[in-house]
Amino acid sequence: MKTVQLILCGATLCCAFVGSAYGQSNTTESYRTTPNSITPKSDNSSSDWDFSSQFFQPSLAPDAPYGKKLSSEKTILPYQPLREADVFWEKYIWREIDTRQKMNQPFVYAKLPFIGVVFNILKNHPNAPIYADDEFKTPVTLAEVSSRLGAGKDSTFVVDPDTGEGQWKVVFNDFDWTSITKYRLKETWVFDQNTSRMVVRILGIAPIRQIEDRDGNYRGETALFWLYYPKFREYFIKYDTFNPLNDSNSLSWDDIFEMRFFSSRITKESNNQDRRIQDYSTGRDALLESERVKQELFEKDESLWQR
Numbered sequence: 473m474k475t476v477q478l479i480l481c482g483a484t485l486c487c488a489f490v491g492s493a494y495g496q497s498n499t500t501e502s503y504r505t506t507p508n509s510i511t512p513k514s515d516n517s518s519s520d521w522d523f524s525s526q527f528f529q530p531s532l533a534p535d536a537p538y539g540k541k542l543s544s545e546k547t548i549l550p551y552q553p554l555r556e557a558d559v560f561w562e563k564y565i566w567r568e569i570d571t572r573q574k575m576n577q578p579f580v581y582a583k584l585p586f587i588g589v590v591f592n593i594l595k596n597h598p599n600a601p602i603y604a605d606d607e608f609k610t611p612v613t614l615a616e617v618s619s620r621l622g623a624g625k626d627s628t629f630v631v632d633p634d635t636g637e638g639q640w641k642v643v644f645n646d647f648d649w650t651s652i653t654k655y656r657l658k659e660t661w662v663f664d665q666n667t668s669r670m671v672v673r674i675l676g677i678a679p680i681r682q683i684e685d686r687d688g689n690y691r692g693e694t695a696l697f698w699l700y701y702p703k704f705r706e707y708f709i710k711y712d713t714f715n716p717l718n719d720s721n722s723l724s725w726d727d728i729f730e731m732r733f734f735s736s737r738i739t740k741e742s743n744n745q746d747r748r749i750q751d752y753s754t755g756r757d758a759l760l761e762s763e764r765v766k767q768e769l770f771e772k773d774e775s776l777w778q779r
Contacts, residue, residue: 546709548726551673558666561776563769566606566740566748568680569655575735578728579655581714587652587679589725590699593707600707601700606658606676612697620696621681654680656695657736661769663776670773674701674729701729738762 571579579586593600594614602617604610631638658676663669678695685691708725715723728734739762740748753761 543710543712543722543724546724548705548709549730552667554662554664554671555666558664559662560665561663561772563661563772564742565659565661565738565765565769567657567659567736568739569657569734569736571653571655573735575733577716578713578723579734580650584711584713585652586655586713586725589708589711589713590679592711593704597707601703602697603676603700604697606656606678606695606698608676608698608700617697651682651684652679652696653682654693656680656739658698663773668776670776672732677701677704738765741765 569576569579571577591614594602594617598614601608602612602614604612628641630641656678657674658678659672659674662671662673664671676698678698680693681696682693683691705726708729711725712722713725713728715721723733737759739750749758749761749765
């Protein structure tokens with residue numbers, strides 16, 4: 473009798489072991505392989521990558537002893553209509569905002585940097601127009617931008633040092649917003665002969681990211697995308713930023729750009745060779761060339777106004 477019981481117990485344990493091994497084989501078969509036999513899958517959809525959420529934690533209690541007007545209640549002040557027949561003179565200008573300058577500190581406000589505002593707008597408004605070029609010809613999506621940044625969900629092949637076997641594991645790549653140190657602006661200067669004044673309108677804004685190698689050495693800069701500013705104004709008005717002069721008088725990002733509350737340097741003017749200043753001048757000469765273009769704009773305004 474004992475012999476029969478021992479045989480039954482052994483058969484039961486054997487079946488359990490085989491079943492467990494079979495189940496484990498089914499669940500890990502696609503992962504336990506060599507790197508050359510499978511291509512890792514990458515999923516950089518915007519739903520998996522939510523960089524901006526770290527800056528938008530709702531307050532659970534009033535943050536002021538009085539009732540503040542909510543930013544969401546603000547609306548933009550529409551531009552004054554400009555007729556093509558009234559445009560006497562026009563010039564396209566590109567300029568660069570360096571966030572390391574003191575006047576541009578709101579762009580890197582630790583609680584809510586400008587790049588966080590932009591990505592939050594893109595997340596909540598998928599139809600907000602962004603483009604790959606400053607002529608707004610090639611539209612791009614947030615998923616494409618996150619893929620270029622290398623952010624979001626990805627997979628990597630990990631080898632177990634004990635068994636020597638490897639498997640694919642899902643990892644999340646973070647985006648370092650401090651790598652955005654500059655912003656490029658494209659604007660148009662128009663002399664309206666109906667009102668006899670120079671009108672400046674921003675057309676596009678591009679975040680500029682520093683490129684570094686694995687050793688942390690600077691390799692260059694690249695524009696992530698170009699957002700079409702006229703369409704983003706209705707979103708920028710909803711986001712406040714730091715006002716270094718008065719905490720009670722908050723400034724929206726629409727205020728920052730419309731009041732030109734930033735410091736910048738001209739990097740290009742429209743020309744027949746489509747060259748930037750850095751293409752034909754460097755160092756001190758480039759700074760002097762930027763000032764020359766700035767002075768010409770001022771003198772043009774004065775000469776046209778006196779007509």
